[in-house]
């Protein structure tokens with residue numbers, strides 16, 4: 001049984017900051033330095049609660065140089081990846097390049113890719129497999145729009161996205177993946193799904209993975225919630241049994257606010 005209050009977890013919590021199209025490479029270096037200072041000063045245990053940032057592509061080399069040069073304890077990833085490995089794909093970035101830049105993670109199927117660039121589950125599947133081919137851990141984003149939520153079909157809709165993206169992957173490939181539940185109506189709107197909503201969906205996602213890929217894959221799978229997360233609501237969402245972390249957008253652009261989210265346990269103790 002997961003314990004969220006005595007320091008023992010079934011899975012290492014992951015607090016991930018998706019910067020979206022914000023911060024140039026110089027601002028990226030400043031934010032990563034300040035974030036690390038704040039967390040180090042607060043004696044944050046990075047092994048116990050993992051911290052990841054997802055800067056724009058153009059920042060990754062600078063972040064790599066800083067993290068490797070100063071041996072910083074946080075990790076980083078990219079916000080998107082090409083489904084192809086190399087070739088005539090103008091503007092695309094391959095998983096191989098990201099791997100070479102020291103990325104651990106890559107976002108796949110973020111709702112902004114789906115709505116603004118027409119990416120569907122088949123594209124997510126191809127991107128997932130490209131990431132896995134090059135040793136990256138995909139963070140697959142799934143979640144329903146407001147119309148689907150209002151119709152009451154949000155669970156079926158989100159499970160269909162999960163199945164569409166994972167279809168054909170092996171148990172081994174699914175184990176250790178990360179899936180982020182991000183209800184589209186809660187992204188950047190200030191509307192937050194309640195802790196119960198996050199738990200209901202994360203439990204449904206884990207059960208579905210267990211039924212298709214086995215208990216081991218389901219136990220290893222880390223499930224994040226994303227959508228208007230702030231330091232004031234992070235702890236209550238992370239209290240839920242099946243929520244293993246957070247994918248934070250806007251609030252990750254402020255180092256003090258993001259550090260406060262990372263230190264959610266502090267809020268659990270002081271709430």
Ligand SMILES: O=C[C@H](O)COP(=O)(O)O
Nearest residue numbers: 018187188227228249250
């Ligand atoms: O990837 C992050 C999500 O889109 C959430 O963004 P937000 O925290 O600004 O609502």
